[in-house]
Amino acid sequence: MKDIKLKKCKECFSLIEVLEECNCDNCELSCCGSKMLDVIANESDASKEKHIPSFVREGENIIITVNHVMEDDHYIKWIKVKGNDYELTKYFNPGDEINLSVPYSDDLVLYSYCNKHGLWEKEVA
Ligand SMILES: [Fe+2]
Known part of the structure; x- marks a missing residue:
C-alpha cells in the first residue's frame, strides 16, 4: 500500500x-x-516546482530534495517515502537542508508536507 x-x-x-x-x-x-x-496531494494552487519532491539516483540510492524555502513561518515539515513494504518519515525544522537518501526501488512514492501548502507527492517509477 x-x-x-x-x-x-x-x-x-x-x-x-x-x-x-x-x-x-x-x-x-x-x-x-x-x-x-x-x-489531497498536489491540490494547493501553490507552485508545484517548489513543493513536489525531486530525486536523483546515486548507485543503489536516491537522494531526495524539495526546492522550497525553510523559513520560520513557511517550511517543509516532513518527507515520507513509501513503498509496498517500506516507509520512512523524516522531519525537518526551519533552516534545515532538505536532503534525504533512501534505497532505490521503483515502487516508491515520495511525499512532502508544507506547513502552508499541504501535501505533495511524486512517484519514483
Ligand atoms: Fe509552501
Missing part, C-alpha cells in the same frame, strides 16, 4: 494519518466537533 491517507481538522488544523480505514457506515473521524477533512 503506497498511498497515504491524511485527515485534517478545519478548526485546529491537527493532522492525522489513517493507517487502516474504518469500515463502519456511520462513523467519521472528528475533531473540534466536526468531521475531519481528507488531505
